[in-house]
Amino acid sequence: MGEASSLLSGTARISHLEMKGIVKQFPGVLANDHVDFEVRAGEVHALLGENGAGKSTLMKVLYGMYKPNEGEILIDGLPAVILSPSDAIAKGIGMIHQHFMLVPSLTVAENVALGLRSSRGMLTDLKVVSERVIELAKLYGLLVDPSAYIWQLSVGQQQRVEIIKALYRGAALLILDEPTAVLTPQEVDELFVTFRQMVRDGHALIFISHKLHEVLNISHRVTVLRDGRVIGSVATEEATKEGLAQMMVGRDVGLKPEHKKVDVGKAMLELEDLWANSDRGVAALQGVSLQVRAGEILGLAGVSGNGQRELAEVITGLRNLIKGRVILGNKDITGKNPGEIMEQGLSYIPEERMRDGMIREFNISENAILREHHTQPFARRGFLNFPVITQYAGELVKKFNVKTPSLDTPAKNLSGGNIQKLILARELSRKPGVLIASQPTRGLDIGATEYIHTRLMEQRQEGTATLLISEDLDEILALSDRIAVIYEGQIMGIVERQNANAENLGLLMAGVRE
Amino acid sequence: MQNPLLKKLDFEKIVDALLPVLATFAALAVGAVMLVLLGANPLQAYAAMVEGAFGSTNSLADTIVRATPLLMVGLGICISFRGGVINIGGEGQLVMGAIGATVVGLWLPEVPAFFVVPLAMLAGFLAGAIWGGIPGALKAYFNVNEILSTIMMNAIAVQFMNYLLRDPLLDPDQFNAASKIPQTARLVQAFDLPRLVPTRLHLGAGIAVVLAILVYLFLWRTSIGYRIRAVGLNPDASRYAGIDVKRYIVLSLLLSGAFAGLGGAIQILGVHHRMFTDGSAMGFTGSAGFNGIVAALFGKLHPIGTIPASFLFGALLVGANKLQRVMQVPSAFIIALNGLVVVFVVSSEIWSRRRSRRRMSMSETLPELDGSNKLKKPGETQI
Numbered sequence: 001m002g003e004a005s006s007l008l009s010g011t012a013r014i015s016h017l018e019m020k021g022i023v024k025q026f027p028g029v030l031a032n033d034h035v036d037f038e039v040r041a042g043e044v045h046a047l048l049g050e051n052g053a054g055k056s057t058l059m060k061v062l063y064g065m066y067k068p069n070e071g072e073i074l075i076d077g078l079p080a081v082i083l084s085p086s087d088a089i090a091k092g093i094g095m096i097h098q099h100f101m102l103v104p105s106l107t108v109a110e111n112v113a114l115g116l117r118s119s120r121g122m123l124t125d126l127k128v129v130s131e132r133v134i135e136l137a138k139l140y141g142l143l144v145d146p147s148a149y150i151w152q153l154s155v156g157q158q159q160r161v162e163i164i165k166a167l168y169r170g171a172a173l174l175i176l177d178e179p180t181a182v183l184t185p186q187e188v189d190e191l192f193v194t195f196r197q198m199v200r201d202g203h204a205l206i207f208i209s210h211k212l213h214e215v216l217n218i219s220h221r222v223t224v225l226r227d228g229r230v231i232g233s234v235a236t237e238e239a240t241k242e243g244l245a246q247m248m249v250g251r252d253v254g255l256k257p258e259h260k261k262v263d264v265g266k267a268m269l270e271l272e273d274l275w276a277n278s279d280r281g282v283a284a285l286q287g288v289s290l291q292v293r294a295g296e297i298l299g300l301a302g303v304s305g306n307g308q309r310e311l312a313e314v315i316t317g318l319r320n321l322i323k324g325r326v327i328l329g330n331k332d333i334t335g336k337n338p339g340e341i342m343e344q345g346l347s348y349i350p351e352e353r354m355r356d357g358m359i360r361e362f363n364i365s366e367n368a369i370l371r372e373h374h375t376q377p378f379a380r381r382g383f384l385n386f387p388v389i390t391q392y393a394g395e396l397v398k399k400f401n402v403k404t405p406s407l408d409t410p411a412k413n414l415s416g417g418n419i420q421k422l423i424l425a426r427e428l429s430r431k432p433g434v435l436i437a438s439q440p441t442r443g444l445d446i447g448a449t450e451y452i453h454t455r456l457m458e459q460r461q462e463g464t465a466t467l468l469i470s471e472d473l474d475e476i477l478a479l480s481d482r483i484a485v486i487y488e489g490q491i492m493g494i495v496e497r498q499n500a501n502a503e504n505l506g507l508l509m510a511g512v513r514e
Numbered sequence: 515m516q517n518p519l520l521k522k523l524d525f526e527k528i529v530d531a532l533l534p535v536l537a538t539f540a541a542l543a544v545g546a547v548m549l550v551l552l553g554a555n556p557l558q559a560y561a562a563m564v565e566g567a568f569g570s571t572n573s574l575a576d577t578i579v580r581a582t583p584l585l586m587v588g589l590g591i592c593i594s595f596r597g598g599v600i601n602i603g604g605e606g607q608l609v610m611g612a613i614g615a616t617v618v619g620l621w622l623p624e625v626p627a628f629f630v631v632p633l634a635m636l637a638g639f640l641a642g643a644i645w646g647g648i649p650g651a652l653k654a655y656f657n658v659n660e661i662l663s664t665i666m667m668n669a670i671a672v673q674f675m676n677y678l679l680r681d682p683l684l685d686p687d688q689f690n691a692a693s694k695i696p697q698t699a700r701l702v703q704a705f706d707l708p709r710l711v712p713t714r715l716h717l718g719a720g721i722a723v724v725l726a727i728l729v730y731l732f733l734w735r736t737s738i739g740y741r742i743r744a745v746g747l748n749p750d751a752s753r754y755a756g757i758d759v760k761r762y763i764v765l766s767l768l769l770s771g772a773f774a775g776l777g778g779a780i781q782i783l784g785v786h787h788r789m790f791t792d793g794s795a796m797g798f799t800g801s802a803g804f805n806g807i808v809a810a811l812f813g814k815l816h817p818i819g820t821i822p823a824s825f826l827f828g829a830l831l832v833g834a835n836k837l838q839r840v841m842q843v844p845s846a847f848i849i850a851l852n853g854l855v856v857v858f859v860v861s862s863e864i865w866s867r868r869r870s871r872r873r874m875s876m877s878e879t880l881p882e883l884d885g886s887n888k889l890k891k892p893g894e895t896q897i
Contacts, residue, residue, distance in 0.1 A: 318753060339756025350754060359748045366740070370755045379737040386735075 013092045014172040014204060015041040015076055017062075022071035024057050031057040032068070033228040039173065044195060044205040046215040046236070049225035050248055050445030052415060055208055058225070059175050062206075063095045064088040094171025096162045098178050102150045109133055109146040112165050129168075136164050139201075140194045155304065156187040163194070173204040180214055184303050185473060185506040192218050210446070211474070212241045224248055249447050256478050257453040259497075260461065264481070265294030268465035269315070269346075269434045274324035276314050284310040286489040288324075292434065292465040297456065299480030300469045301505050307489040308469045309351055312438045315467070316348045317341040328434060342371055347432035349423055351439045351469070353416070357423045360412035364404055367411050368393035368426055400425035401451065417448030424455055435459060435466045441475060453479060473502055487511040530866045534812045537862035538826070541854040548850065554841045566836020567829035573836075575713035579785060581828030583608065583799070585722040586777025587806025588813065588820040589729045590646070590770035595815050596733060597766025598746030603649060603664030604774045604803025605795040606671030607642040611775025612798065613675060614641030615782045616789040619701035620683070627704040634705065635779045642775015643768045645671060650767030654760035660767065668803070672795045679791050697790035707784040716784035725773070729817040742766050774803060801852075805831070808856045811863055830855065 017039050024032040032054045039045040049055045060066045062073065064082040073080045075091060082088050088095070102111050109130045118125045130146035137144055142160040150158060159179060166174055180188045195205060195218055209215050215222055216236060223233040224247040231247045269292040278284035284307045292298045302308055313319035315326055317338040325334045333341050342348075350356035358367050369378045369389055377388045393407050400421045404414055411419060420440065427435065437456065441449040456479060460466060470476050476483055483500050485492045485508035492508040546556035567577050587604040594601040601607075614637035622630050649663035679696040688695050707716040733739035744752045745762040752759050778799075782789065791797055809827045813819030834848040 316754070337756070337758070338753060339758075342756050348754070352750075355748070356750050356754045359744055359751050361747050362744070370744070370751065373740050373755070374737045382736050382738065384735055384737055384740060 013170075015202075016074075017076075017093075017173055017204065018074040019058070019062060020072050020074065022058060022061055023069045024054075024061060024066055025069050030228050032061070032071075034071070035225070035228070035230055037223060037230070039204045039206055041172070041202045041204045042199055043220040044199055044207050044218050046207045046209065046219035046222045047225065048209070048212075048215060048222055048244060048248055050447060051417065051443070052445075053225040053248070054228040055225055056177070057228075059095070059177065059206065059208065062088070063093060063175060089169050089171070092170055092172035093175070094166030094169060094173070095175040096159070096166060096177060096179055098181065100158050100162055102158055102161060104151040105149065107147050107149050108144055108153075108161050108164075111150060111161060112146075112168050116169070132168060133164055136167050140167070140197050141190070142194055155182045156184070156190075159183070159191070160194075167198075172202075173206070174198070175206045175208070177208050178210065179207070180209060180211065182304060182471075184509050185502045186510060188214065212244055213474075215244070216241065226250060245446055248445075257450075257457050259457070259478075262295040262460055262463075264296045265463060265465075267291045268294050268329060269467065270325075270327040271311075271315070272325040272327070274311070274314055274326070275322040276310050276319055276324075277322065278307075278310055284489050285314065285324075288486070288489070288491055290467075290484055290491065290494075292467050294433075294465050295460060295463045296481040297460050297466040297468050297479050299476035299483040300467060300486055301473060301476045301483055301509060302471070302486040303509050304471050306486050308438070308471075308486060310489075311486070312348070312351065312436050312467075312469055315341075315436055316346065345430075345433035347427035347430055347435045349420075349427055349435070349437040349440050351442075353420055353423055354412075358411045358419055361410055363410055364397065364402070364407045364414075364422065365389050365393040367422060368396050371426060371430070396422065396425040396429060400455075417444045420444060420448065420452060424452060428455065428459060432459075432464055435464050436469070437466060438469045439471065440468070441470075441472065449475075473505060476505075477502070485509055526869075530869075531814075533862045533866050534814075534823070534859050537858040538830075538855055541851070541858040544854055544858075545847075545851045548847065549841070549843065552843045552847065554843050559837050559841045559843070562840040563830075563833035563837040565833075566840075567833035571711070572713050573832065575711065575715035577825065577829045577832045578719050579714050579716065579828075580800075580832050581809075581824040582719045582722050582784070583777045583781055583802035584806045584809045584827055585726065585820060585824035586780065587774045587803055588810035588824055589722075589726055589817055590642075590773030590777075591807050591810035592729060592813075592815050592817050592820060593733065593742065593773070594646075594766045594770035595810065596746045597742040597762060597770075598749065599650065599653065599763055599767050599770075600661050601646060601649075601664050601767055601770045602661055602804075602807070603646060603667045603771065604806050605799050605801070606664070606668035606803070607645045607771040607774035608778035608781070608799045608803050609668075609671040609675050609795055610645040610771075611638035611642040611778030612782045612789055613678065613778075614638045614775065615779035616683070616698055616701070619705050619782070620698060623702045631705055631707070631783060634783060635776055638779025638782075639772045639776040642778065643772035645775065646771015647764060647768035650764035650771075653767070654763040664767075668795060672791075672793075675789070675791055675795075675798070676793060679789060683789065685788075695790075696793075698788045700788045701782070703787075705783060706787060707780070714785070718780035718784035721780065722777075723821060725776075726817045726821050729773075733817065738765075774806070777802070777806075800831075805852070808859060812859050827855075 019035065019037040022032045022035045035054065035058055037058065047055050057066060061068045062082070064084045064087050067083065073082060080091055082091065103114065106114070109126045112133055113124065113126060113129045119128055133146040136142065142164055144157055144160050144164065150161065153161070179191065183191060199205060207215070207219055216239065219236045221233060222236055222239055222244060224231040224244065226248060271288055271290045274285050274288040275283070276285040288311060290298065300308060310319060314321055317336055321334060325332060327333070328341065328344050328346055331344055333344060354360060359370065372378055373384065378385055390407060396402070397404060397407065402418050402421045402425065404418060440456065441452050444452070456466060468476065468479055477500060481497050482494055483505060484494045485505055487509060488511065492511065492513060495504060542560065549556040549559050566573055568574055587608065590604065591601060615634040618634040618637045619630060645667055649660050649667055652658035652663050653660040676696065679698060683698045684694065685697050685699045687699065688697065707718050709716055710720070733743060741757050741762050742765065744755065744757060745759050749759050789798070795803065805827055809824040810820050812827065813823035834851055838845050838848055
């Protein structure tokens with residue numbers, strides 16, 4: 001406990017951490033190829049790179065989750081042996097994972113105390129813990145009630161608990177793995193205030209993110225990884241968005257897809273007063289009404305868990321409606337099953353691509369016909385027609401640039417980006433009148449994201465009515481013609497493209513009506 | 515494909531394929547310890563076992579006869595497990611199929627065999643289908659755990675058999691002789707399945723092998739088979755694909771039961787020619803309803819793989835009988851040995867799955883598509 005109190009007085013123990021020549025070899029993959037990386041107390045060092053570039057591997061080496069094949073870690077010039085996360089914690093290294101490691105049925109204080117020795121021996125010392133949590137919270141602007149249960153907290157608050165947990169354990173260096181992915185713009189701003197305070201107090205932060213504007217906003221230095229190697233390390237003030245993107249991808253990228261003018265047609269998808277429950281039986285949709293017209297992308301913005309998933313499932317027939325009507329084209333599809341709705345010309349890119357969009361163990365060919373395996377020409381008299389299926393899958397793979405060793409490869413061996421391209425290929429090749437795209441680029445790297453955005457824009461050009469559901473506000477702003485904001489199962493407002501910005505959408509996302 | 519990673523995966527595949535055999539040897543090794551404790555020489559004992567299973571034309575034929583119901587049940591297991599439902603009801607489905615065939619045979623003694631034998635098989639198939647379909651429907655529409663319900667259905671089938679054989683279907687000779695041994699009259703000889711060679715080997719073994727090939731084609735070459743496998747691997751994605759998941763849960767269990775039921779009919783027509791009971795299911799089935807599950811797992815839940823797996827298991831059962839007779843060890847030893855093989859094989863299966871998951875998580879990035887995008891025979895390694 002002495003360590004924690006010394007931390008509170010503001011003396012961090014790591015002033016310089018250096019990773020030298022780190023090599024991490026997996027069977028067939030060189031994940032880290034002689035990577036050098038360093039971070040100093042009092043700075044935010046951003047680690048940037050596409051999926052599979054080796055960022056997570058490097059950080060897992062630092063946090064003791066992987067053992068490197070070569071290389072060493074120096075803390076303040078002295079070699080450090082980190083064989084497990086507990087070694088890392090003991091040396092003052094903390095990590096905030098993308099998926100929180102909290103016990104929902106315990107309180108904040110209990111979660112913080114979990115796994116630590118109590119100052120009262122066999123008895124818990126939650127009172128002491130609570131006091132320290134409050135102290136830490138005040139110091140860093142991490143407002144949270146120590147006696148609140150985790151399940152009562154919002155995602156942003158849970159993240160604060162994770163940070164408090166790490167600080168409580170005496171972390172002088174914090175690794176933050178995409179901490180902003182789950183937050184509203186306002187919450188991101190608050191989080192950055194905390195980061196700045198921590199840096200002023202002499203902490204060192206490693207910030208992993210895909211979002212270039214955040215990296216430029218918060219970091220002091222940026223190191224870019226690509227294919228397991230360090231491409232470059234630059235001071236943030238000398239960096240530009242375009243330059244960083246170019247370093248990450250290895251070529252020039254258009255960060256904003258071109259938004260051409262398209263004549264908007266008639267309403268293709270009409271939602272009238274939709275009511276539905278979530279899996280837990282709570283009202284998730286409370287009277288949602290929307291229209292999506294041919295040739296437009298209607299963006300649906302909102303913080304995760306405000307009814308987006310349920311809305312997509314209700315439209316596609318995967319979830320039962322309590323009340324309301326769904327009209328596709330001019331047909332009422334309310335209460336129809338997913339197969340019938342699909343046949344009416346609706347395509348769906350599901351949010352959980354590995355769970356809903358693919359059968360992991362099926363190979364590329366089998367997955368390519370997932371939606372149409374029973375129809376001509378893929379099936380004839382009940383038998384699958386493999387020559388046709390293989391040819392078709394080969395065409396999809398080629399046309400949509402899916403990287404796979406072969407068509408026999410099980411889908412689970414593909415990267416997230418390639419799986420998403422395959423799903424997109426399958427759904428768009430059906431020439432849909434209406435497309436529901438749920439989180440189409442979540443977790444994908446810049447290259448794949450750019451590709452998928454381009455395809456979505458092409459589809460818009462061809463007159464498809466697209467409902468784009470995304471938690472990524474940049475994506476919504478870049479692609480949408482109109483933007484609807486959902487909050488607690490209700491549409492807070494619809495903003496035209498030219499009037500939309502992060503501020504007014506952010507307020508709506510937080511449930512504040514102008 | 516000159517990729518060293520892929521070569522390594524090929525090697526891993528071979529290891530995976532051999533794993534059940536290695537597991538069997540491990541089980542036999544533990545069995546050897548038990549034999550030593552029983553005061554028997556394990557080498558002598560296992561020699562007797564091999565001799566008993568393969569030593570002569572007759573013993574080889576016995577092995578195949580013993581393997582046939584295992585294969586029939588195993589084929590059903592391949593379908594249900596691939597469809598994501600666990601069918602532990604092989605015993606009851608065998609019994610119901612046997613009852614169906616027996617009833618048809620007793621009912622039409624005067625009708626030509628070319629009509630009655632297929633009809634009896636159909637009756638067995640349908641009886642098994644009903645016995646599998648009921649737990650299937652209970653699972654799909656009322657969320658009743660199929661492991662429990664299929665086991666319960668075993669008990670119901672056995673008591674139904676006991677009732678039939680003690681009263682309505684009791685052999686008139688037994689009734690007259692007042693000994694009332696619970697068995698039916700023998701079916702007329704015309705209905706006996708043809709013997710292939712002058713041994714106990716009958717046509718049923720050939721039928722089972724042909725069916726194995728058909729089940730393979732069904733699961734991997736038809737759109738219904740595609741749906742069954744899709745539902746088994748990922749019900750969420752199947753629903754998204756427009757598949758009526760509940761219907762396919764029922765279908766997998768129904769077909770699974772149907773194959774076991776047909777297996778029961780073949781036992782009647784090819785081996786026993788009458789129904790009999792000692793009060794338990796095992797008295798009639800010889801636990802084929804359970805051992806068929808192990809044979810299917812042994813065959814990696816692949817219908818073709820289940821053929822040699824059933825054969826090996828049949829050999830184990832026939833050989834163990836001989837071992838017991840020659841070495842004079844307690845007959846419980848056979849049951850223990852059987853159980854050891856089951857535990858080792860099932861554990862090795864779980865272990866190999868974990869291994870493959872670890873392999874996958876390590877090789878996330880993959881090389882690009884090269885020219886060789888031929889489609890291999892699908893399904894070889896899926897579970």
